[in-house]
Amino acid sequence: MATLYDVCKKTGLSTATVSRVINESTAVTEKTRKIVLDAMKELDYHPNQAARMLAGKKSDTIGVIFPEIDNGFYVQVLRGIDNAAKEANLHLLTAFYHDKTGLKHTIQSLAARGRTDSIVMINNDLSDRQVKTLVNNAVPIVMIGHSAETSASFDVVGIDNTNGAAAAITHLFKKGISDILLLTGPSDNFDSTQRLNGAKMAYEDAGKDFSEATILESFFTYEGGIQHMTEFLDSGSPLPQAIFAFNDRMALGAIEALKAKGKTVPEDMLVVGFDDTELALYAGLTSIHVPMQDIGYEATNLAIRRIDQKKYNPSTITVTTSLTERKSTEKSA
Amino acid sequence: MATLYDVCKKTGLSTATVSRVINESTAVTEKTRKIVLDAMKELDYHPNQAARMLAGKKSDTIGVIFPEIDNGFYVQVLRGIDNAAKEANLHLLTAFYHDKTGLKHTIQSLAARGRTDSIVMINNDLSDRQVKTLVNNAVPIVMIGHSAETSASFDVVGIDNTNGAAAAITHLFKKGISDILLLTGPSDNFDSTQRLNGAKMAYEDAGKDFSEATILESFFTYEGGIQHMTEFLDSGSPLPQAIFAFNDRMALGAIEALKAKGKTVPEDMLVVGFDDTELALYAGLTSIHVPMQDIGYEATNLAIRRIDQKKYNPSTITVTTSLTERKSTEKSA
DNA sequence: TTGTAAGCGTTATCAC
DNA sequence: GTGATAACGCTTACAA
Numbered sequence: 001m002a003t004l005y006d007v008c009k010k011t012g013l014s015t016a017t018v019s020r021v022i023n024e025s026t027a028v029t030e031k032t033r034k035i036v037l038d039a040m041k042e043l044d045y046h047p048n049q050a051a052r053m054l055a056g057k058k059s060d061t062i063g064v065i066f067p068e069i070d071n072g073f074y075v076q077v078l079r080g081i082d083n084a085a086k087e088a089n090l091h092l093l094t095a096f097y098h099d100k101t102g103l104k105h106t107i108q109s110l111a112a113r114g115r116t117d118s119i120v121m122i123n124n125d126l127s128d129r130q131v132k133t134l135v136n137n138a139v140p141i142v143m144i145g146h147s148a149e150t151s152a153s154f155d156v157v158g159i160d161n162t163n164g165a166a167a168a169i170t171h172l173f174k175k176g177i178s179d180i181l182l183l184t185g186p187s188d189n190f191d192s193t194q195r196l197n198g199a200k201m202a203y204e205d206a207g208k209d210f211s212e213a214t215i216l217e218s219f220f221t222y223e224g225g226i227q228h229m230t231e232f233l234d235s236g237s238p239l240p241q242a243i244f245a246f247n248d249r250m251a252l253g254a255i256e257a258l259k260a261k262g263k264t265v266p267e268d269m270l271v272v273g274f275d276d277t278e279l280a281l282y283a284g285l286t287s288i289h290v291p292m293q294d295i296g297y298e299a300t301n302l303a304i305r306r307i308d309q310k311k312y313n314p315s316t317i318t319v320t321t322s323l324t325e326r327k328s329t330e331k332s333a
Numbered sequence: 334m335a336t337l338y339d340v341c342k343k344t345g346l347s348t349a350t351v352s353r354v355i356n357e358s359t360a361v362t363e364k365t366r367k368i369v370l371d372a373m374k375e376l377d378y379h380p381n382q383a384a385r386m387l388a389g390k391k392s393d394t395i396g397v398i399f400p401e402i403d404n405g406f407y408v409q410v411l412r413g414i415d416n417a418a419k420e421a422n423l424h425l426l427t428a429f430y431h432d433k434t435g436l437k438h439t440i441q442s443l444a445a446r447g448r449t450d451s452i453v454m455i456n457n458d459l460s461d462r463q464v465k466t467l468v469n470n471a472v473p474i475v476m477i478g479h480s481a482e483t484s485a486s487f488d489v490v491g492i493d494n495t496n497g498a499a500a501a502i503t504h505l506f507k508k509g510i511s512d513i514l515l516l517t518g519p520s521d522n523f524d525s526t527q528r529l530n531g532a533k534m535a536y537e538d539a540g541k542d543f544s545e546a547t548i549l550e551s552f553f554t555y556e557g558g559i560q561h562m563t564e565f566l567d568s569g570s571p572l573p574q575a576i577f578a579f580n581d582r583m584a585l586g587a588i589e590a591l592k593a594k595g596k597t598v599p600e601d602m603l604v605v606g607f608d609d610t611e612l613a614l615y616a617g618l619t620s621i622h623v624p625m626q627d628i629g630y631e632a633t634n635l636a637i638r639r640i641d642q643k644k645y646n647p648s649t650i651t652v653t654t655s656l657t658e659r660k661s662t663e664k665s666a
Numbered sequence: 667t668t669g670t671a672a673g674c675g676t677t678a679t680c681a682c
Numbered sequence: 683g684t685g686a687t688a689a690c691g692c693t694t695a696c697a698a
Contacts, residue, residue: 001447001471003675014685019677029683044469046445050392051675053383054690061426068412075408079401082429091448093394094427096415112379114334114691115424136377138334222615252615279615282555282585336691347669352693362667384691387674447675 002043010039022047053114062303063116063139064094065106067124073277073292074122077144080296081120088304090117100125107134111141118303120144120296128153140306142299146190155306157299157317161191164288164321165198165244166205168272171286171323172242173206175270175331180213183228183245183254185220192220195246195274214240218250225253233261241269242329248273248280248287255283255328271328284327294319335376343372355380386447395636396449396472397427398439400457406608406625407455410477413629414453421637423450433458440467444474451636453477453629461486473639475632479523488639490632490650494524497621497654498531498577499538501605504619504656505575506539508603508664513546516561516578516587518553525553528579528607547573551583558586566594574602575662581606581613581620588616588661604661617660628652 007018013032020028021036028036039045053059062085066074078094085092093116097103103125110116111134119141123131132153135141142155172180182199185192196215203210216232218224225245233239245251251273255265265271273280276289298317306312340351346365353361354369361369372378386392395418399407411427418425426449430436436458443449444467452474456464465486468474475488505513515532518525529548536543549565551557558578566572578584584606588598598604606613609622631650639645 001445005675015676016678016686017684020684023677025677027683032683044445046441048387048675049446049448050383050386051690052677054381054387054692055675055677057677057690059383064427068415079429082401082427086435091442092427094397094415094425096412102419108379109424112334112377113382115382279612282612282616338691348692349670349694350668353668356693358693360667365667381691384674385693387676388691388693390674390693 001048002045003048004045006043007036007039007045010043011035057114058117058307059091059115060089061091061093061116062300063110063119063121064092065103065110065119065121065123066094066096067122068096068098073275076292077122077296077299080293080298081300082296083293084297084300084304088301090304097125104130104134107131111135111138114138117307118142120299120303140303140309142303142306144295144299153314155299155302155314155316157295157302157319159290159295160318160320161194162198162201164274164290165195165246166202167321167323168244168274168288169199169202170206171272171325171329172244172270173202173208175242175329177241177270178203178206178208178212179240179242181232181240181243182213182215183225183243183250184215184217185246185250187217189220192246199244218253220247220250222249222253222256225250225255226257227253229254229257230260233257239269242271243269244272244274246274248275248277248283248285251285251287251328252279252283255285265328266330270331272323273328276324280324280326286326286329287324289322289324291319291321334381335378336381337378339376340369340372340378343376344368390447391450391640392424392448393422394424394426394449395633396443396452396454397425398436398443398452398454398456399427399429400455401429401431406610409625410455410629410632413626413631414633415629416626417630417633417637421634423637430458437463437467440464444468444471447471450640451475453632453636473636473642475636475639477628477632486647488632488635488647488649490628490635490652492623492628493651493653494527495531495534497607497623497656498528498579499535500654500656501577501607501621502532502535503539504605504658504662505577505603506535506541508575508662510574510603511536511539511541511545512574514565514573514576515546515548516558516576516583517548517550518579518583520550522553525579532577551586553580553583555582555586555589558583558588559590560586562587562590563593566590572602576602576604578604578606581608581610581616581618584618584620584661585612585616588618598661599663603664605656606661609657613657613659619659619662620657622655622657624652624654 004015008015018036020026021033095106097106118139122144144157146158200210216228218228243254251271273285273287276287280287337348341348351369353359354366428439430439451472455477477490479491533543551561576587584604606618606620609620613620
C-alpha cells in the first residue's frame with residue numbers, strides 16, 4: 001500500500017502540500033496539483049482512513065443503531081439513511097441490537113471510541129437518561145421515532161401519527177361508516193397512543209360520538225391480529241362495519257381471522273391498515289402511508305448537521321403521512 | 334476523552350502494560366490487571382479506534398456491500414451477517430450501491446483505505462475481473478450468490494438452486510401434475526438458469542418428458558409476473574395445471590393475473606414460488622425456502638477466517654433449500 | 667512480568 | 683504557495 005510519503009518521494013513535494021491537494025483545503029498551484037494527482041494515480045495511492053481519523057479527529061462515518069431488523073420498515077429507513085450519507089460522502093457503521101444489554105454495549109462502542117462522528121438510532125429499549133449517560137456527549141445523536149418519554153432530550157424524527165390515524169377514520173366516514181373497530185397496539189406504546197388520539201380527534205372533528213368506535217388492543221403482529229380478532233368474533237359482540245388496524249400486519253391478521261369465519265373484505269367489512277408496507281400493496285390493503293425513506297434521510301441530515309454544531313437545542317421533525325386507497329375499502333354499496 | 338496516557342499516569346504503569354490488559358495479549362499479574370481495569374473504569378476510558386487501527390493494522394470491521402436494498406431478502410442476509418460479526422466482536426461498515434459506478438467507488442473506499450479487514454458483498458453488476466482489479470488484494474472478499482461467471486475467482490456462498498427447483502417440480506408431480514408452467518427470470522440470470530436446470534433434472538429423474546413443461550420468461554418482479562402471465566392467458570395457449578414461478582414476487586403477480594381472469598388458486602391452478610419470503614407466508618404461497626440468514630452468517634464467518642489467511646483457494650459454500658407447503662398447492666381433488 | 671521507544675500515516679501549525 | 687515538524691493515541695518489538 002502506497003502511503004503519503006511515497007507520493008512525496010515521487011513528486012519531491014512535502015507531506016503538507018500533498019495533503020492539501022488530497023483535502024482540497026488550502027490553495028495549491030494548478031501545476032503542482034496535477035503533479036500530485038498524477039503521482040497518486042500512478043502509485044494507486046489511497047489515503048489511510050485510520051491515520052486521517054487519528055490526525056483529523058473525524059471519522060467521516062455515521063453510526064446507525066437499529067433493533068434487530070425483521071421487517072420492511074427498517075430497510076426503508078436504512079435506504080434513506082444511506083442516501084443522505086452518500087450525498088455527504090460519509091460512511092455507515094451499522095449495528096443491530098437484540099436486547100437492552102446489547103444496545104448499551106453498541107452505543108458505547110460506537111460513541112466512545114471515535115468510530116463515528118454522529119449517531120442515528122431507533123431506540124425501543126432504553127430510557128432517555130440511560131442513552132444520555134452512555135453517549136456522554138461524545139457524539140450528537142438523533143432518534144428515529146419517539147419513545148414515550150423522548151421529548152426535549154434528543155433530536156427526534158418521527159411521523160405524524162395523529163393526522164395519519166385521523167385520515168384513516170375520515171376515509172371511513174366518507175364511506176358512511178362510523179361504527180369502527182380500532183385494532184390498537186399495546187396501550188403503553190407511544191405510536192399506538194398517538195394513533196388512538198388521532199382517531200378520537202377525527203370523531204370529534206366530525207361531530208361524532210367516539211363511543212361509536214370499539215377499541216380492541218393487540219400486539220402489532222400478524223398473529224396478534226388473528227388472535228384478538230378471532231376472540232372478538234367468537235365473543236358474539238356486534239360486528240362493526242370496518243376495522244382500522246394500527247399497523248398492516250395486524251390488519252392482515254384480522255382479515256385472516258375474518259376469512260376463517262367466512263367473512264370477506266371489503267364485502268362484509270372494510271379494513272384500513274397503517275404503515276403502507278409492501279404487504280399492504282400485495283394484499284390490496286388501504287393503508288396510511290409512512291415515508292420511511294424520508295425519515296431516515298431527514299434524521300441523517302440532521303445528524304450530519306449536528307457534527308459541527310457544538311451547542312444546539314434538540315429539535316423534532318415530524319414527517320407527514322398520507323392515505324393510500326386500495327381494494328380493502330372499495331365500497332360498492 | 335481519556336487516553337491511554339491518562340490511564341498510565343493514574344496507575345504509574347507503562348503504555349505497554351496498560352495496552353496488554355486492554356488486549357488481553359501477554360500475561361499480566363492479576364494484581365496490576367485489576368489496577369488498570371479500575372483506573373479505566375474510573376476515567377471512563379475507551380480506547381480510540383483510529384489509533385488502534387493505525388498501530389495495529391486492523392480495523393475489527395467487516396465491510397458489507399449490497400445493491401440498494403428494497404426487499405426482505407437482503408435484510409435477512411444482513412441479519413445473518415450481523416450475527417456472525419457480533420460473535421466475533423467485529424463491526425459492520427455497510428454500503429449500498431445504485432449502479433456500476435457507485436459499486437466501483439464503494440469497493441475502493443472500503444477496500445483500499447484500510448477501513449475494513451474483509452468484505453462480504455452481493456455483486457450483481459461487475460465482472461469478476463473488475464472486482465479483482467478494484468480490490469487489488471487489499472482485503473479478502475466473499476461473494477454472496479453467484480454471478481454467472483463467479484467460479485474459482487472468489488469465495489462464494491450461494492444457494493442450492495438446482496435441488497430447490499427440483500423439489501418444487503417433484504412436489505407438483507406428487508400432486509399428479511406434470512403439465513407445468515415455468516415462470517422464469519431473465520435467461521442470462523445465473524439463478525434462473527440453475528433453477529431451470531433443476532426443473533429439467535426433476536423431469537428427467539422422474540422419467541418424464543420436459544417438453545410437458547411450458548417456459549415463460551419474465552423479470553423477477555411482481556409487475557413482470559402480472560404482465561407475462563396476462564399475456565400468456567390472453568394468447569389462448571392451453572392452460573397448464575400449475576405454475577412454478579422462480580421467485581415469490583412473480584408468483585404473486587401471476588396469481589393476480591389469474592384472479593383478474595376469474596381463476597382462483599389453488600382451485601384452478603396450483604402455484605409454487607421460490608425464496609419463501611414473508612410475502613409467501615401471508616399469501617399462503619407454497620415456496621422454496623432459502624435460509625437467507627444462514628447465507629449471511631456463513632459468508633461472514635468465511636470472510637473472518639480469511640483475514641489471517643494469507644494464501645487460500647477460493648471455496649464455494651452451497652446452502653440447502655427446502656420446500657414449505659401452503660394453501661397454494663393444496664389439492665382437494 | 668513490566669518498561670522503553672519506535673513507529674503507524676495522516677493533519678495542521680507554524681514559519682518561510 | 684510550500685515545507686518542516688509536532689501531534690494524534692495506540693501496538694509491539696526489544697530490553698530490562
